[in-house]
Amino acid sequence: MRAEARIGFILLLTPLLLWLGLLIVIPHIDMLMISLRERISFGVYEPSLTQYDKALTEPLYLRTFWRTAVMSVLATAITLLIAFPVAYYIAKMARGRLQQVLFMLCLIPFYVSELVRTFGWMILLRETGLVSNLLQWTGLADQPVEMLYNDAAMMVGLVYTSMLFMVVPLVTTLESLDDSVVEAGYDLGGSGLSVLREIIIPHAMPGIVSGCIVVFMLSLGNYLTPTMLGGKDSLWFTEMIYNQFIVRSNWELGAAFGFMLLVLSSVIVWGMLRLTGRTLQETMG
Amino acid sequence: MTPDLECVDLVKRFGDTTAVDNVSFSVPPGSFFSILGPSGCGKTTIMRMIAGFLEPTSGDIRIKGGTVLDTPPNKRPVNMVFQHLALFPMMTIADNIGYGLRRQGMAKAQIARKVDEALDRIGLPGIGARKVDELSGGQKQRVAIARCMVLEPDVLLLDEPLGALDLKLREHMKIELKALQAAFDTTFVYITHDQSEALVMSDQIAVMNAGRFEQVGTGQDLYYRPDTPFVAGFIGEANRWIGRIDRVEGSMLEMRTDSGLAMRATAAQALAKGDAAEIFVRPESVHLAASAEALSQFDNRLQGTVTSILFNGAASRVLVEDDAGETLEVTLPQTGEFASLKRGDMVHIGWGAAQATCFAGAA
């Protein structure tokens, strides 16, 4: 009986282990090994730390690296600021059907692919686009306005893409907040701001942290939005990885970049958990 | 003396439904006032209006003589203990109790001192550093009251705070709440659907039904001298007969029940011959005897068969089916006299007209 249970357990575990092993662990080990070598000549490679040395000393790579990190953090913060009132409204103020409809509205953009969504923004924001024409028509602008190809457009795209992933965990945690706890906060003399700060936000913290982690990782790893909306000055680290792997055929440096990104996201997620005094189990479980 | 809390012609409508219909009452300082009623009667609405979470459609709410209609909930000298207590789970016990004081901008050291005092007062010294979920139900209850009481409110509102506790603890907390109220010497307004909570603790009880106050009085008033059939039926147990008035002799009258019995009772209101009426008799007012002679001093006498014995210690009852086929609930005296009573036994029952109250019935 015990032996049978064990076999069953192993059988159930096998797909998971295969999945993890074949698609996550092995490629990563492979990547790590690629990143730790240097091309000497045709087909000849030697173990070396050159790639990391290059990545960490070339100002361009470092700048892109930090820019991506800072912009991702910023995108996460903006997403949180916008998503929080939305989630609060959905979870606490809207009732019944309205609640469902609002939730659906957040979901609908995800029925189309990211590419189409990004094209949508391009149609709106471009010089001959909708917004520009509207501004001219209303007389707010006397010539076409270019709103594409800058950091602001990129930020809009990133926030838009990440919105749902912030709203869902927030709604879930806020729904579990007993209305009477909020009322008690007011009843005992709290103002709107202090109730928000001392009661609602601490309660929503698990949702805030998990939403932020997801959004941060999505932004950091986004490739399409920064490239398409960001335009000529858009420097995004994933783009550099793509360039090294595909355009330049420089897998060694690309792999090193990939690992830097992995370390960066791990460090920032760890920092976020540390800062809020939470553990990963609490947040994801 | 100015009452601590006074409601004048309070009305609250939600769309077409009137949740609170022209309610007026006043609560003298230092008293324990309960609003008792079935769920959905509007008592929670009154409480939320007093706390400031709802605005009355019309009428006035005065605290210590001054209207508070324009005062937001966080500025009213009223605090509330919520049904599920609503302690802040993200804070320690000390932070919970100190929350209101922090909002008032009191100095840290002073807050700490007041919190310690409050913890002493509720008999839980030294638990300030604990988390909310480390406390038992009764401890949470006391913390919730302390959290309000440190603010020294004029009126403390309690919204069925014992509802979530188990029976034993609830019995215990009734006594403790009453003691806390005496210790803090603050006006408590307590709402509940549990009559025993209201009867045990309150100085005054308002019985509420369908948005209106049926009767306001002490527990004894409500129990022994109900003003309305609703109060008579709602407070305590009662046997009830419906019929028409046969004869009126001052405050005494005789009614013919629909099943054909003649009954004597005391009128609670003016009634004339031929009026539809109903009579309420408490099970403990009904006497049980083996022979008809033993009951000769009672105005009303019946005989019947025991159909069931409901043993519940001191509150044991017997169900007796009379000759007309109606079932009466009778208190079973625990004197040993009826220890051998069993199902199917013939018994004689009787009660005095003074213990039977007669109201006008639905025509």
Next chain:
Amino acid sequence: MKKTLLTTTCLAVFGLSQAATADTLRLLTWGGYAPDEVVEMFEEQTGHTVEVTKSNNEEMIAKLRATGGGGFDLAQPSQDRIMGPQMEFGIYKPMDLSKIDESLFIPSMLEATKGNTTVNGEVYGVPHVWGTSGLVMNTAEAGDVVKDYTDLCDPALEGKVSYRLKRPTLIGFAFAMGEDPFAAYGDEAKYKEIMEKVEAKLTECKSNVKAYWSGGDELMNLLRSGEVTASMAWDTGGWKLNEDNSDITFVAPASGALGWIDTFVLPAKGQADDVAYEWINFVMQPEVSAKITAAAGNFTASAGADEYAEDALKAKYQDSFPPEAVDNIKWYPPVPAGLEAIEGEVLDRVQAAN
């Protein structure tokens, strides 16, 4: 070390999906090079099936590199991208020229391609489609200003210019600045020096650029909407836009258009070589080539296909390429290894510059 675990994994996955279908041709090509009409004709005549995957030079090489040359039976990189990757990664296999009907090809182009794709005495590629890149612009608005690549940096065109951040741009600018980068292919130091000059020019030029385009459709939209008036792009793009707006067309720059030839090569682990040869011989027939020219907009290396080509396209071609411009076309020689690393750094720095 080259055949890594990742490669093995991919191979296993690809391997499983192909085992049973020996007469399926998995073709890795460019958009327009295998129009549905041609594929259907081929399938009908031969009974084989063709699976088309559209891609570009870099992705083709990256895909083949990832699988060690597996997953496809025929690929079409440009002729300058065969020698280097073959020496580096060994992703192609030599052509058996006896299986190819050489009479179908324009002899000069066939010989040139063979020469450029010979590694260790073996020929790896034969030509298919050729074209040029140069200037695509609105002649009414920018025709007077822009005669060469460097004119895209003219202040008059501020915010109205687009080009790619890829090697053709570097090469084009180098020629326009009077350098000869192709001659410097063998001299890394000299090449680096040229590229540094180009980098300075492109950095200075950056404020003129509206967007660096990356896909053909993106550029088409920019030009069609008038947001961009002058750009560096392929000839076919200009000719296609010309159909909608006669002001927009392809212009060969003064320093010469850059000529490219896309080829046929056999991936090292291709499994249907015979079908691949059949396909090559099929599409190089003049009438089939003409269909491909119509779909892709570019001419092929098929001898005699001109007769079948549309007159309109010929007219546009002659418009854009007066005889002296044809002679001035700079054909890409094979890229020696190492140069792309230099170019990559230059491109990165240009992108990052403010």
